Amino acid sequence: MTPLLEVTDLTKHFPIRSGAFRSAGGVIKAVDGVTFSVGAGQTLGLVGESGCGKSTTGRLLMRLLEPSFGSIRLDGREISELRRSELQEYRRRVQMVFQNPSSSLNPRQSVGSAIAAPLLAQRITPPGGVRAKVRDLMDRVGLRPDHYNRFPHEFSGGQKQRVGIARALALDPQLIICDEPVSALDVSVQAQVINLLEDIQRDTGVAYLFIAHDLSVVKHFADRIAVMYLGRIMEQGDTEEVFGAPRHPYTRALLSAVPQPDPAADRSGRIRLSGDLPSPADPPRGCVFQSRCPVHPRLDPRRRELCTGSAPSGDIACHHTDVAAGAPATTPR
Ligand SMILES: Nc1ncnc2c1ncn2[C@@H]1O[C@H](COP(=O)(O)OP(=O)(O)OP(=O)(O)O)[C@@H](O)[C@H]1O
Ligand code: SF4
Ligand SMILES: [Mg+2]
Numbered sequence: 001m002t003p004l005l006e007v008t009d010l011t012k013h014f015p016i017r018s019g020a021f022r023s024a025g026g027v028i029k030a031v032d033g034v035t036f037s038v039g040a041g042q043t044l045g046l047v048g049e050s051g052c053g054k055s056t057t058g059r060l061l062m063r064l065l066e067p068s069f070g071s072i073r074l075d076g077r078e079i080s081e082l083r084r085s086e087l088q089e090y091r092r093r094v095q096m097v098f099q100n101p102s103s104s105l106n107p108r109q110s111v112g113s114a115i116a117a118p119l120l121a122q123r124i125t126p127p128g129g130v131r132a133k134v135r136d137l138m139d140r141v142g143l144r145p146d147h148y149n150r151f152p153h154e155f156s157g158g159q160k161q162r163v164g165i166a167r168a169l170a171l172d173p174q175l176i177i178c179d180e181p182v183s184a185l186d187v188s189v190q191a192q193v194i195n196l197l198e199d200i201q202r203d204t205g206v207a208y209l210f211i212a213h214d215l216s217v218v219k220h221f222a223d224r225i226a227v228m229y230l231g232r233i234m235e236q237g238d239t240e241e242v243f244g245a246p247r248h249p250y251t252r253a254l255l256s257a258v259p260q261p262d263p264a265a266d267r268s269g270r271i272r273l274s275g276d277l278p279s280p281a282d283p284p285r286g287c288v289f290q291s292r293c294p295v296h297p298r299l300d301p302r303r304r305e306l307c308t309g310s311a312p313s314g315d316i317a318c319h320h321t322d323v324a325a326g327a328p329a330t331t332p333r
Contacts, residue, residue, distance in 0.1 A: 002076045003037035004207050005061070005175055010034045010070035012056050016281060029280045030056040032231035032288075033070070033311075038175065038224075041205040045218030045239070047254070048228035049277060054211045055099075057228075058177045061209065062096050063087070074175070092122055095168040099180040101160035105152040111138075111163050112148035118170045137166040141196060158189035165196065172204070179211045194221055216258045219243060227251045230288040231280055235316045247321045249295045287312055287319070295323050 011034070013027035031053040038044045046054055059065045061072060063079065072079045079090055095118075098104040105114055115134045119126065126133040135145060141162040152160055161181060168176050178197065182190040198221060200206060212218050218225060219239065226236040227250060235248035246252045253271040273292045284290050286308040296307055299320060306319040 001039075004040040004042075004075060005038040005209070006071070006073040006076075007037065007057075007061070008035050008071040008073075010057065010060060010072065011068045012053075012060055012065060013068045026281050029231045029283055031060065031067075032280075032283075034228070034231070034233055036226050036233060036236060038207050038209055040174065041201065041207055042224070043201065043208040043210055043218075043222045045215075045222030045225045046209060046211045046228060047213065047215050047218060047225065050213060051277060051280070052228045053231040053280070054213075054228060055179055058096065058179045058209065058211055061177055062094060063091070088122065092124075092171045093174045094177065095171065095173040095175070096177045096179065097161070097164045097168050097181045100184050101157060101164050102152065102184075104164055105160060107152055110149050110151055111143070111155070114152075114163055115166045115170055118167060122171060124171065133170070134166075137169055140169065140200070141166045156189075157185050158193060161185060161193055162196070165193075165200070169200065169204075169206075173206060175207045175209065177209045177211070180213065181210075182217065183213065190217070197221075214258075215243075215254055219258075227254065230278060230283050232288055232311075232317060234289060234318070237315055247316045248289075248318045249293050250289050253294065284308075286310060287317070289318075295320060299323065 010031055012031040013029055016026040016028060034053075034057060036044060046057065048054055056065065060067050067080075074090060074093065079087075082090055109117075112131075112134050115137055116130050119130050119133065135148070138145065138147060143159065143162055143166065147155075152163070155163065164181070181197075182193050185193060194217070197208065201208065210218055210222060215225075222239050224236065225239050225242045227234045227242070227248065229250050235242060235246065235251045242251060243255065246255050253273050256269055256271040271294055273294070275292050278284060278288070278291055287293070288311070290296050290307045293307070296304060299307070303320060303323075311317070312319050
């Protein structure tokens with residue numbers, strides 16, 4: 001069955017306009033050959049450290065940015081080939097919830113108007129009228145009818161994010177890109193907002209691309225996980241597989257750093273990554289993780305060469321998953 005969203009080799013290189021790499025015609029490889037899919041009604045968790053290219057991926061999918069290369073298909077249709085009227089339809093079917101609910105709402109626009117805005121922009125009049133639809137949406141996300149004429153500054157962070165979710169739902173989308181929708185919220189409120197998103201998915205069948213920098217946020221929520229590092233996907237798979245038996249050294253390191261609910265839990269298995277994140281303007285050749293990979297220094301020279309040669313591809317972007325999982329680091333005969 002064709003997945004709802006298919007992303008193949010998606011690439012976004014930003015030209016460098018200042019600094020050392022400018023004269024050399026350098027580029028920032030924000031997204032560098034990313035491939036994944038999202039099934040109808042499913043959730044893909046896209047996780048990785050700050051600056052790895054998560055939001056750029058989301059913006060490319062929203063058509064807020066033009067890809068440098070690669071393909072995005074919704075229901076099998078290549079979106080770069082859509083005509084203007086079809087693009088409007090695409091914009092209805094794919095919506096976004098942003099990280100910071102305060103800056104994504106206009107302080108001078110009432111909550112009711114903010115939720116109605118996508119309907120008015122698309123010139124859609126729902127059967128019972130715009131106002132009734134907005135009231136339904138407010139009810140759906142747990143806002144009271146008297147909130148309609150209030151302004152964003154009168155709301156808590158969690159309530160503002162509910163407004164953002166109601167606005168994203170206004171056009172009955174098939175896919176919502178949630179770009180770190182809970183990372184600006186208190187932990188207790190995070191759980192409420194995630195529960196709300198899960199309820200909405202159960203009721204409407206909407207799919208989510210859920211962006212997070214913390215694996216624990218997506219663990220109980222996503223059907224599949226894709227782990228991103230320096231513009232590339234390091235590992236992807238079903239959530240249970242990735243959490244139960246991570247195979248890429250980066251995923252293993254991230255998982256070992258996930259906070260344990262029990263403070264007395266054994267922390268001896270924690271893998272600490274050395275060094276800083278390399279610049280996306282000058283990533284390592286071959287495997288982009290090699291400068292911080294805990295497995296790389298343990299490899300014998302013949303195996304190590306592979307890491308600097310061709311970039312590893314596939315669902316697990318590592319040439320040496322056997323060693324990452326604990327096998328001897330010598331060349332197999
Ligand atoms: N418009 C732009 N021009 C130049 N570089 C950009 C632009 N947008 C993003 N970048 C760079 O691309 C890289 C990826 O940025 P992006 O915002 O996608 O990361 P992220 O994973 O969402 O990070 P965070 O977790 O901090 O939100 C970063 O190095 C960033 O500085
Ligand atoms: S390919 Fe080499 S450097 Fe890259 S993750 Fe695997 S072992 Fe580490
Ligand atoms: Mg981001």
